[in-house]
Amino acid sequence: MATYLGFDFSTQQVKILATNESLEPIKEVNVHFDSELPQYKTKGGVHIQDDNLTVTAPTEMWVEALDLALKKLKDDGFDFQSVAAISGTGQQHGSVYWLNGASETLCNLNPNNNMHEQLGNCFSVKNSPIWMDSSTKEECSYLEQKVGGGQNLSSITGSRAYERFTGNQIRKIFTKQRDLYDKTERISLVSSFAASLLLGKYANIDYSDGSGMNLLDIKKKLWSFQCTAAVADGLHKKLGEPVSSSTVLGGISDYFVKRYGFNPSCKVIAFTGDNPASLAGCRLQRGDIVVSLGTSDTLMLWLDEPKPALEGHIFVNPVDDNAYMALLCFKNGSLTRERFRDKYAQGSWEKFSEALKATSPRNNGNIGIYFDVQEITPDAVGHFRFNAKDEKVEAFSDVEEIRSLVEGQFLAKRYHAERLGYKLASNSRVLATGGASKNPEILQVLSDVFQAPVYILDTSNSACLGCAYRAKHGLKGGQSLQFSKIFDQAPNYKLAASPIDVTYDVERYGRLQASICK
Ligand SMILES: O=C(CO)[C@@H](O)[C@H](O)CF
Numbered sequence: 001m002a003t004y005l006g007f008d009f010s011t012q013q014v015k016i017l018a019t020n021e022s023l024e025p026i027k028e029v030n031v032h033f034d035s036e037l038p039q040y041k042t043k044g045g046v047h048i049q050d051d052n053l054t055v056t057a058p059t060e061m062w063v064e065a066l067d068l069a070l071k072k073l074k075d076d077g078f079d080f081q082s083v084a085a086i087s088g089t090g091q092q093h094g095s096v097y098w099l100n101g102a103s104e105t106l107c108n109l110n111p112n113n114n115m116h117e118q119l120g121n122c123f124s125v126k127n128s129p130i131w132m133d134s135s136t137k138e139e140c141s142y143l144e145q146k147v148g149g150g151q152n153l154s155s156i157t158g159s160r161a162y163e164r165f166t167g168n169q170i171r172k173i174f175t176k177q178r179d180l181y182d183k184t185e186r187i188s189l190v191s192s193f194a195a196s197l198l199l200g201k202y203a204n205i206d207y208s209d210g211s212g213m214n215l216l217d218i219k220k221k222l223w224s225f226q227c228t229a230a231v232a233d234g235l236h237k238k239l240g241e242p243v244s245s246s247t248v249l250g251g252i253s254d255y256f257v258k259r260y261g262f263n264p265s266c267k268v269i270a271f272t273g274d275n276p277a278s279l280a281g282c283r284l285q286r287g288d289i290v291v292s293l294g295t296s297d298t299l300m301l302w303l304d305e306p307k308p309a310l311e312g313h314i315f316v317n318p319v320d321d322n323a324y325m326a327l328l329c330f331k332n333g334s335l336t337r338e339r340f341r342d343k344y345a346q347g348s349w350e351k352f353s354e355a356l357k358a359t360s361p362r363n364n365g366n367i368g369i370y371f372d373v374q375e376i377t378p379d380a381v382g383h384f385r386f387n388a389k390d391e392k393v394e395a396f397s398d399v400e401e402i403r404s405l406v407e408g409q410f411l412a413k414r415y416h417a418e419r420l421g422y423k424l425a426s427n428s429r430v431l432a433t434g435g436a437s438k439n440p441e442i443l444q445v446l447s448d449v450f451q452a453p454v455y456i457l458d459t460s461n462s463a464c465l466g467c468a469y470r471a472k473h474g475l476k477g478g479q480s481l482q483f484s485k486i487f488d489q490a491p492n493y494k495l496a497a498s499p500i501d502v503t504y505d506v507e508r509y510g511r512l513q514a515s516i517c518k
Helices: 059-075 102-106 115-119 137-146 150-157 166-176 178-182 190-199 225-231 235-239 254-260 274-281 334-344 349-358 398-419 440-450 462-476 506-516
Strands: 003-009 013-019 025-032 055-058 083-090 095-099 123-125 127-129 184-189 248-251 267-269 288-293 297-303 313-316 324-330 367-371 382-386 429-433 454-456 494-497
Touching: 003 059, 003 190, 003 274, 003 462, 013 059, 013 462, 025 059, 025 462, 055 059, 059 115, 059 123, 059 127, 059 190, 059 254, 083 190, 083 274, 083 462, 095 102, 095 127, 095 166, 095 190, 102 115, 102 184, 123 127, 123 178, 137 150, 137 166, 137 225, 150 225, 166 178, 166 225, 178 184, 184 190, 184 235, 190 248, 190 267, 225 235, 267 462, 274 297, 274 324, 274 462, 288 440, 297 398, 324 398, 334 349, 334 398, 349 398, 349 440, 367 398, 367 506, 382 506, 398 440, 398 506, 429 440, 440 454, 440 494
Parallel strands: 003 083, 083 267, 288 429, 429 454
Antiparallel strands: 003 013, 013 025, 055 127, 095 123, 095 184, 248 267, 288 297, 297 324, 313 324, 367 382, 454 494
């Protein structure tokens, strides 16, 4: 009975999840960086430097965690011989810098020793910049200026310049630590670095995670020469060529065959970023949209004709090279919902829900826009209330305040999703996850605003699970096989809300939002 492994190199841990042939989870192990590798002295898996902008993680820590996780799986009696294919994911945007000559060590690892003892001196940059870094404003401005502005950069790479995006991080090293850059023979993302360890040679960056670098032309699926030339000399050669996310990169390295008992025929499928992997793990299809309702709310959607903009991110789709996915982050999520619960519902979610039931869709024309903290989408902050005549007002009734918050948050999501190319269709489905997805009344508003059924799914392991799915997909045919065909049974979605027939004026929301942005 074949099994598949998904590896997740996330911010706080390395997780390995095994599934059976039917892609049902059968085993899971993890190594938590802070508590199990305390010698690296990380907090939340990272080091925040004194400037409070630079955020890194020790590259060697990730290597050591992989050996530790596989040892846990071995001690648990897992049958590595059964593994037909593996794939994995890494926190997006992070980067790894392999020292000149490192490839020789990588392909000749001694299975009697830990990897990190052998690879510890193979990184020119010992502390990898990661997605929480925001120290590259200067590099972002430079790149946008070199390619003709933020919208041009977004049209090429799917995003305007963002501090955490890899190209800008590489430029920072090229301009400020040129000696380290010159000693670097290969630059990986966290995802392709992890794949390289398991492959025993440098793994290609995949199209989907590569879309988070401000370097990949997402239409041509090639490095944009305009961007790579603007970032650093000789960058193209250090990146290697990008590949489809379902590419069979090769067989597993002999180190793992001898040290853990993997089958030499086990194939390594391209690794990708955590958000693309989650899209695969949610089994997202055309017309679907994932709404994750957490501290910050995020939207992931499947797109066929993306419209890259100055907000949000468009990535090449991880399971279909000819499609795309979009990621939108909304910083004001559950903390704002909790503040309204406390202020207008006496701290009770039951009363919060009663308020939603006591008010009607569209809230008599009242719209609220509440950005307690600087919002990402759009770039604005403050509280704004409008009555049915679009006049600014100071307050609504308590129950109207609650509905105006929830409707406003979901109208924003639909408005920005449509700006990126999302088209509501008869087969549209909203897949809700995260804390607030446990509240039926909030999901009813979500369903009404999107005019689509809302399903809830447990996505706690979506990134890792998505990689086990992608391992089987890559092995069984990759791009020549529709991703949904690899599943034996229907997804475990549970219908939570169906829309009542109501039409929300999304464009009106857009006009009011535009009026409050500077
Ligand atoms: O920066 C992000 C996406 O653009 C985060 O979701 C990271 O991928 C988390 F690892």
